[in-house]
Amino acid sequence: MSPFPTSPAPGDQPVLVAGGISDSHTWNLVYLQLLLEEHGQRVVNLGPCVPEELLITEALAHRPALIVVSSVNGHGYHDGMRTITRLREHPELTAVPAVIGGKLGIAGPCGDDEVAALRAAGYDAVFDDSAEGVDAFLRMLATLPQRALV
Amino acid sequence: MTGVGFGAFVRRAHDAGRLVVQPRMGMSSPERMRAGLLATRNATATTVGTITLDSYTRVGDLESAELAVLEGVALNGYPIVSHDRATTLRVLDGIHGPGFPVQVRHGSAAPQHIFRALTAVGLDASEGGPVSYCLPYGRVPLRESVAHWAASCRLLATVGESGAEPHLETFGGCVLGQLCPPSLLVAVSLLEALFFRRHGIRSISVSYAQQTDPGQDAEAVAALRRLCARHLPDTEWHVVVYAYMGLYPETEEGAYRLLGKAAELAVASGSERLIVKTVAESRRIPTVAENVAALEYAAAVAGRTPRAPLEATGTQTYAEASALVDAVLELDDDLGTALLKAFAEGRLDVPYCLHPDNAGFSRSYIDADGRLRWADIGKMPLNGIADVRPAQAVTSAGLLESLSYVRRSYDRYDPEDTRSAEPARP
Numbered sequence: 159m160s161p162f163p164t165s166p167a168p169g170d171q172p173v174l175v176a177g178g179i180s181d182s183h184t185w186n187l188v189y190l191q192l193l194l195e196e197h198g199q200r201v202v203n204l205g206p207c208v209p210e211e212l213l214i215t216e217a218l219a220h221r222p223a224l225i226v227v228s229s230v231n232g233h234g235y236h237d238g239m240r241t242i243t244r245l246r247e248h249p250e251l252t253a254v255p256a257v258i259g260g261k262l263g264i265a266g267p268c269g270d271d272e273v274a275a276l277r278a279a280g281y282d283a284v285f286d287d288s289a290e291g292v293d294a295f296l297r298m299l300a301t302l303p304q305r306a307l308v
Numbered sequence: 309m310t311g312v313g314f315g316a317f318v319r320r321a322h323d324a325g326r327l328v329v330q331p332r333m334g335m336s337s338p339e340r341m342r343a344g345l346l347a348t349r350n351a352t353a354t355t356v357g358t359i360t361l362d363s364y365t366r367v368g369d370l371e372s373a374e375l376a377v378l379e380g381v382a383l384n385g386y387p388i389v390s391h392d393r394a395t396t397l398r399v400l401d402g403i404h405g406p407g408f409p410v411q412v413r414h415g416s417a418a419p420q421h422i423f424r425a426l427t428a429v430g431l432d433a434s435e436g437g438p439v440s441y442c443l444p445y446g447r448v449p450l451r452e453s454v455a456h457w458a459a460s461c462r463l464l465a466t467v468g469e470s471g472a473e474p475h476l477e478t479f480g481g482c483v484l485g486q487l488c489p490p491s492l493l494v495a496v497s498l499l500e501a502l503f504f505r506r507h508g509i510r511s512i513s514v515s516y517a518q519q520t521d522p523g524q525d526a527e528a529v530a531a532l533r534r535l536c537a538r539h540l541p542d543t544e545w546h547v548v549v550y551a552y553m554g555l556y557p558e559t560e561e562g563a564y565r566l567l568g569k570a571a572e573l574a575v576a577s578g579s580e581r582l583i584v585k586t587v588a589e590s591r592r593i594p595t596v597a598e599n600v601a602a603l604e605y606a607a608a609v610a611g612r613t614p615r616a617p618l619e620a621t622g623t624q625t626y627a628e629a630s631a632l633v634d635a636v637l638e639l640d641d642d643l644g645t646a647l648l649k650a651f652a653e654g655r656l657d658v659p660y661c662l663h664p665d666n667a668g669f670s671r672s673y674i675d676a677d678g679r680l681r682w683a684d685i686g687k688m689p690l691n692g693i694a695d696v697r698p699a700q701a702v703t704s705a706g707l708l709e710s711l712s713y714v715r716r717s718y719d720r721y722d723p724e725d726t727r728s729a730e731p732a733r734p
């Protein structure tokens with residue numbers, strides 16, 4: 159099996175990494191997994207093209223510390239809205255931290271209105287496709303509990 | 309080999325000494341799609357047209373594609389199944405024909421709905437493959453993809469009964485786009501071509517995506533041609549080179565230089581067709597104008613590049629590729645079954661691929677000389693053939709550095725490189 163999908167260390171709350179509903183890109187997911195692990199998180203990588211139902215099932219099963227949705231194919235805004243709306247409708251998932259990032263639109267970065275709409279729909283943060291986006295993401299990560307780095 | 313269709317058009321251009329250039333173009337609005345095809349046809353270059361499909365249609369989420377059409381939401385490609393047939397006929401009207409064939413590009417592991425829609429509007433050229441449109445493209449199990457692709461080839465082949473010559477291109481020469489040593493790309497591209505042939509397609513192109521080192525790329529195309537000559541008798545085939553399919557340069561100069569190198573690779577290696585990338589690649593879907601500029605630039609570079617193919621055998625890439633091909637073919641007479649066994653056993657193993665049907669033991673690295681090499685061959689039958697150098701554990705920064713090797717090299721202005729002093733545009 160691929161060494162990527164889950165990193166060991168059961169017990170603590172993992173971070174779920176998921177590609178957008180229609181997005182098949184995976185280098186972004188591999189990168190995010192490595193980055194999260196280096197910052198002390200256990201990762202469950204759900205891979206590309208993650209339907210809402212799968213994300214909900216996995217979120218209920220793992221009780222993650224954080225859900226990270228990554229989309230670069232240009233459908234990130236629409237797919238991301240669908241995902242978070244469904245997720246937040248579930249009574250047990252109204253409060254789980256969830257963020258989205260990547261190349262979210264087909265014409266370059268999302269506008270302020272779209273970022274605001276994504277946040278209003280339930281994302282705790284929206285990160286753009288830049289080095290600053292990744293830095294901001296890491297600052298947010300530092301506020302989460304970490305497992306001991308071995 | 310009837311002299312009609314996509315493959316015959318490319319062959320005639322090659323015989324006349326011209327490289328066919330093609331965009332990766334697709335937009336959801338029918339008006340813009342038509343304008344894009346027209347602009348491609350009218351570009352100062354020998355071109356074929358492209359309709360690239362959107363991600364919803366690719367993954368079979370037709371409900372979302374239809375909703376987007378109804379609401380006028382812009383997608384990352386043309387939803388050929390959701391626009392009605394009359395609309396697509398209007399997009400193509402007076403444009404598509406023997407002098408300007410149009411190919412549908414998608415990325416679906418279950419493309420029957422797409423093949424039905426494209427044949428319904430008189431198109432007969434597409435691309436993909438049971439492996440290359442499965443492993444990098446989502447969650448469909450490989451077993452299902454193989455069955456879908458067998459059925460889809462047969463579906464497309466029936467168009468041939470009415471005198472047309474349907475054409476399929478392998479995507480196997482690209483797979484994840486980056487960090488896959490060329491020998492594996494060559495092997496998968498060839499095996500998919502053979503799969504198409506065995507399922508009734510007689511006009512085929514084999515892809516190869518530009519990687520990190522021009523010398524290694526030239527070896528790879530030569531190896532691919534040699535393997536096609538051996539394994540594809542009674543088939544009309546040609547080679548299509550893809551301009552770099554990984555993290556693309558962010559500067560305009562860098563983007564054009566990399567495209568220029570791809571055009572040189574295509575012509576020098578004796579390839580017949582090139583798919584271009586634009587200055588927008590690193591950021592967003594390109595505009596029609598950006599596509600036309602890329603086509604014309606590539607054609608201009610091609611026009612001043614001589615054909616100078618390498619000797620095929622006797623290279624590292626050839627030795628590895630032919631060992632991989634042979635190791636798959638001996639597994640079963642049915643190529644679909646052989647491919648499934650090969651991935652299950654790890655005889656084929658794509659580095660960094662997350663798909664559960666890929667073994668995931670292989671690793672690659674970019675050597676100091678720029679060549680892509682194996683850090684781990686996993687269970688691939690390359691013992692004693694590949695030169696393996698175990699690598700250190702990969703980190704996020706290390707991965708990003710490897711992924712951006714080409715971007716960095718081309719974005720950096722290098723005064724030693726005389727080509728970089730040339731104007732970026734023709």
Ligand code: B12
Nearest residue numbers: 181182183184185228232259260264295485555556589592
């Ligand atoms: C390699 C590649 C592919 C490969 C993917 C193989 C695979 N399994 O991964 C292949 C060839 C299969 C492919 C296919 C497609 N691709 Co593609 N692809 C690329 C390419 C060239 C490189 C992407 C890459 O490897 N990135 C490496 C990773 C590490 O970087 P990244 O993805 O940019 O992610 C970074 C940031 O975005 C950020 N980030 C990402 N997610 C998140 C999440 C959070 C929370 C945070 C903080 C940060 C973050 O962090 C990362 C590191 O900096 C890009 C163009 C480019 N960038 O040069 C196009 C690109 C992403 N593809 C694109 C498209 C549209 C597609 C297709 C739909 C085909 C098409 N219509 O052209 C299909 C996908 C089908 C589908 N169902 O979605 C477009 C997206 C356009 C847009 N957003 O406007 C791009 C930009 C090319 C273009 N200009 O048209 N592609």
